[in-house]
Amino acid sequence: MATVPKWSKIPPDAKWDKKVRKLADEYNDLASKLQKKDDAKLSRKMDETVFKIEEGFRNEKNTKARRDFAFLIQLIEERHKGGVFPADILHMQEQTLGGGSDTALEFKQMGQTEPPSQTQQQFNIETIDLAQVPMINVEKITPDDLEKVTQKCAFGDGEILDEHGRTDGQIWRCKSCGTVYHENCLRVCLLTKGSCLICDAEYLQQQK
Secondary structure, three states, rough: OOOOOOOOOOOOOOOOHHHHHHHHHHHHHHHHHHOOOHHHHHHHHHHHHHHHHHHHHOOOOOHHHHHHHHHHHHHHHHHHHOOOOOOHHHHHHHHHHOOOOOOHHHOOOOOOOOOOOOOOOOHHHOOOOOHHEEEOOOEEEOOOOOOOOOOEEOOOOOOOOOOOOOOOOOOOEEOOOOOOEEEEHHHHHHOOOOOOOOOOOEEEEEOO
């Protein structure tokens, strides 16, 4: 199996704040060059770019731009299995995207209209019945529908199929870009973002 480059390009959203998009483009340009040549000068520039992303996120006051910074950090972290940004930045990023508490994981489609009480059981993501969630732009598929048996989940947490060609739970695929998800990973995606991690296609049907 081919080794993953030290730096992998990420898919920025054209709707991101211009300063976040500029840093994402700068990151991608350096990532592309570093994939071809491991150069000390380029590596220093990449470290400087990562630091600028950190500082931009720390100092950003605009709510929309702050969320865009958080998505940029999330995408970079996913592609490198962590270790790019310090723990405090990751904590801030998680809080910004609503993944920092059980209350933030509240999911209205489950019929839950009030925050969980202190006496309720700990939240279990598997209790979300995807059949009851009005979704768009995403479809359930079989292992035979995968582009390749080694296709990985959008969350970067491993291949969809195990070494025996099996998967734990259902497989879901984005109709827009073909990204695939483990069943529980799709649940996390719906809870924290509501749209594709890669192309931002909306997954939750808007209630009229």
